[in-house]
Amino acid sequence: MMQPTPNPESLPGRLADDLDGAFADVVRVYQDGIYSGAVQLTRDRHDAEDVVQETFVRAYRALQRYPARRRAELRLGGWLWTIALDVCRNRHRARSRRPDETTLAVLVDPSDPAADDPAAVLDGAAEIEEWRRRLADLPEPQRNAVVLRHVVGLGYDEIAAATGRPVGTVKADVHRGIRRLERIPTVEEVTS
Amino acid sequence: MTDIERRLRALRARAPRRLLPSILAALALGDAYTVVDGPVGPLYVAWNDRGVTACVPVAAVDGPFEDAHPRHAIRVDEPPPWLRGPLDRALATGRLGDLPVDLSALGEFQRLVLRKCAEIPPGQIRPYGWIAAELGRPGAARAVGTALARNPIPILIPCHRVVRTDGRIGRYAYGTEMKRELLRREGVDPDAVEALARRRIRYVGSDTPKTYCYPTCHHAARLSADHRVAFRSHAEAEAAGYRPCRACRPAA
Incomplete structure (x- = not known):
C-alpha cells in the first residue's frame, strides 16, 4: 500500500507535538538518503542497512530526551547524519579488522528493484562498483563531504553540522574531492 | 550540474x-x-x-x-x-510450537488463559470451565470466555477449540460458522459434538482401565463401541469408579 510522501518541512513541528506518531514519517523521508550514503561509506549494503537501522534507533532515543522546543528547531537532514557518520565510523572500524570481502554482489542486490535505479544513468553494476572504488580512495573528510553533498544531496551548512567542520572547509573538501575523482583514472584507462 | x-x-x-x-x-x-x-x-x-x-x-x-x-x-x-x-x-x-507471540499488551489473567488455550491439541475441544480449572480458578469460566473472546491471535492461539460448558460449540469472534469450519478442518464434527451435548453427554469412559475423558480426547477416539461408556457428569463417572484421564484432565 503506497503511503503519501510526508512533507519534510512539517516534520520538526510534528516531532515536537507527537514524537511517536511522527517518527515513522522521519524514517520514510530520510531512509533513502542515509542508506545511499551509508552504502558508499561502509562499502557494503548489509552494513548500510544496519547503519540505517542503528541511526534511526539512536535518533529516536535522542529525540525522547530533547525538550519539544529543541525538536521543533532541528534541521533533521544534517542532524541525522551527525549520528549516521558516527555509526558508519564504528562499523568501518569493526569491519577493517576483517579482510575486505566486498564484492559486486553485496553492493548490488539483484532481488531489490531499487538497485535498478542507478543503472538508468550509470552503465550497470560495473560502473557503480567503479565509483565506489574511486570514492573509497578519497581521504575520509573529502569522501564524507562528496558523498553527503552529491549522493545524499545535503546542503553545505547541513554537512558542516554533520561533520563538525566549518562551512568553508566543507566546501573546500567537496571541491577537492571532486577534482581528485576526476583525476583518478578508470580501470579501462589504466589497462588499455 | x-x-x-x-x-x-x-x-x-x-x-x-x-x-x-x-x-x-x-x-x-x-x-x-x-x-x-x-x-x-x-x-x-x-x-x-x-x-x-x-x-x-x-x-x-x-x-x-x-x-x-x-x-x-x-x-x-x-x-x-x-x-x-x-x-x-x-x-x-495447528500447534503454536516455537512460534513467538507477544502478549505483553494484555493483562496477566488473559495471558494465562491464552497460554493454556494454546495447549489444546488440534482436533480436540475443551469447555471454558476446563481452562478455569487448569488455572486453579474453577469459578472463572465466564472470565475465561471473555478473555478468549478478546484473543488478539485467534486461529494461531486456538480459541475455536474452547466450547460452552454444556457442550454446544458456542460463539466466535468471527462467527459460529467459522468456528465450526475450523473444527471440521481439524477432524472434529461439530454436529456430532452438539448431538452428544443434546443428550447431555459430557464425558466418555473406557472400561479398561476405568478412565473418563472429554469426547474429543485422543484416548476416547481410540475406544471401540463395546468399551465405551457415556457419562453426563464428573460425579456420575466418579461414582461408577472411573478416574479422570491424565491427558485431557476433565474438570468437574
Whole structure:
C-alpha cells in the first residue's frame, strides 16, 4: 500500500507535538538518503542497512530526551547524519579488522528493484562498483563531504553540522574531492 | 550540474522496504504485517520484534488493516526468516510450537488463559470451565470466555477449540460458522459434538482401565463401541469408579 510522501518541512513541528506518531514519517523521508550514503561509506549494503537501522534507533532515543522546543528547531537532514557518520565510523572500524570481502554482489542486490535505479544513468553494476572504488580512495573528510553533498544531496551548512567542520572547509573538501575523482583514472584507462 | 555530479547523484538508491517495519518494531512504535494462507482463507498476521501480536481473517476486516490494527502497522511482502519457519509450522500443524507471540499488551489473567488455550491439541475441544480449572480458578469460566473472546491471535492461539460448558460449540469472534469450519478442518464434527451435548453427554469412559475423558480426547477416539461408556457428569463417572484421564484432565 503506497503511503503519501510526508512533507519534510512539517516534520520538526510534528516531532515536537507527537514524537511517536511522527517518527515513522522521519524514517520514510530520510531512509533513502542515509542508506545511499551509508552504502558508499561502509562499502557494503548489509552494513548500510544496519547503519540505517542503528541511526534511526539512536535518533529516536535522542529525540525522547530533547525538550519539544529543541525538536521543533532541528534541521533533521544534517542532524541525522551527525549520528549516521558516527555509526558508519564504528562499523568501518569493526569491519577493517576483517579482510575486505566486498564484492559486486553485496553492493548490488539483484532481488531489490531499487538497485535498478542507478543503472538508468550509470552503465550497470560495473560502473557503480567503479565509483565506489574511486570514492573509497578519497581521504575520509573529502569522501564524507562528496558523498553527503552529491549522493545524499545535503546542503553545505547541513554537512558542516554533520561533520563538525566549518562551512568553508566543507566546501573546500567537496571541491577537492571532486577534482581528485576526476583525476583518478578508470580501470579501462589504466589497462588499455 | 557537471557530468561527475550527475553520476554521483545516480548512486542514490532506495532503502530496502523491510527497514521501516524493522526500525519501528525495534522501537516498539509499530508492528509489521503480512498476509498468509490460513486454514479457512487468508489471514493478516502482525508482529513486532518479540513475536506475533495479531492474527485476523482478511475477510473480517473492512478497509485497510492499518485502520483496524490498534498500533501503527506497515505491510511487508513476507515475514522475516526468524518468524517464517515457526509461522508456517504453526499454520500447518495447528500447534503454536516455537512460534513467538507477544502478549505483553494484555493483562496477566488473559495471558494465562491464552497460554493454556494454546495447549489444546488440534482436533480436540475443551469447555471454558476446563481452562478455569487448569488455572486453579474453577469459578472463572465466564472470565475465561471473555478473555478468549478478546484473543488478539485467534486461529494461531486456538480459541475455536474452547466450547460452552454444556457442550454446544458456542460463539466466535468471527462467527459460529467459522468456528465450526475450523473444527471440521481439524477432524472434529461439530454436529456430532452438539448431538452428544443434546443428550447431555459430557464425558466418555473406557472400561479398561476405568478412565473418563472429554469426547474429543485422543484416548476416547481410540475406544471401540463395546468399551465405551457415556457419562453426563464428573460425579456420575466418579461414582461408577472411573478416574479422570491424565491427558485431557476433565474438570468437574
